Amino acid sequence: MRTVQVTAFGGPEVLVVDRVPEPVAGAGQVVVGVSVVDVLFLETQLRTGWGSEFFGQSPPYVPATALCGTGARSRAVRGRGVRGPAEGCGVRGVAGAR
Numbered sequence: 001m002r003t004v005q006v007t008a009f010g011g012p013e014v015l016v017v018d019r020v021p022e023p024v025a026g027a028g029q030v031v032v033g034v035s036v037v038d039v040l041f042l043e044t045q046l047r048t049g050w051g052s053e054f055f056g057q058s059p060p061y062v063p064a065t066a067l068c069g070t071g072a073r074s075r076a077v078r079g080r081g082v083r084g085p086a087e088g089c090g091v092r093g094v095a096g097a098r
Contacts, residue, residue, distance in 0.1 A: 005060045009049035025079035032071065032091045037064035068092045
């Protein structure tokens with residue numbers, strides 16, 4: 001899976017496209033094929049190291065929280081107890097939300 005990661009505190013030069021292992025859905029979770037994410041001005045400040053004591057963010061990490069994409073293509077990426085979303089169904093959400 002491709003991601004953009006913040007590799008150190010700094011300017012835009014610390015954003016690196018990288019490959020990471022495919023995620024595995026746990027119970028009550030689903031893996032979403034993400035097409036679009038948000039990037040807020042606050043995240044540009046966090047990337048510089050500002051507010052790290054309050055937000056607890058430290059590199060490496062993947063910026064952005066809100067996302068849009070499509071539903072899982074197979075049961076292999078749906079956790080136990082998850083019925084949807086249907087394959088190809090539009091999905092929007094917030095990463096890490098419960």
